[in-house]
Amino acid sequence: MDENFQLEPVIRGKEKHYTPNKFLNKLRKAGLNLGFKALHGVATLYCALKSPNMPKEHKLMIVGVLGYFILPIDLIADFLPAVGLADDTVIIVKAISVVYASITDEMKEEGHELLKKIFGENYLPSIEYEI
Incomplete structure (x- = not known):
């Protein structure tokens, strides 16, 4: 499937x-x-x-969530240790519940x-993560 072809109408203007x-x-x-659970959720x-x-x-909601995930500065700045990605996790989980x-x-x-492709052996989902 040509990813860009499928996404073009949805992401046009949101690049x-x-x-x-x-x-x-x-x-x-x-x-x-x-x-791992939020990581698998966003993937x-x-x-x-x-x-x-x-x-x-x-799709529009997902683009918004993935765009928020990309932003380095959001409600809680992503570079802060331990808490920086907490808001991203909450938003990812909420989006999954909607879709x-x-x-x-x-x-x-x-x-x-x-x-698995991105993280190789560092991605070890030893527990089945059901979203």
Whole structure:
């Protein structure tokens, strides 16, 4: 699937806040500090965004959440030790609760595969994380 083709109508005009490359760069930098459940949640939202079956209103919410995740300065600055990503985690979990019915097992697995690709052996989901 051509990711940019699927996302173009949804992210048009929002590139200042969200692009797939900005998201993946932030995920690489801050991901393992996020905690595995929130990390898998944000990766699953990213994969859900690419799905042609995800409703447009859910895609718009996901773009907003992923854009917020990308921002280095938000309610709680991401660079603060221990608490910097707490607000991001809350927003990720809330977004998942809203779009949960549209998230498939394939999207969840694609999220795991993305994280394995990015973090390699550092991504150790020893417990099954169900979102």
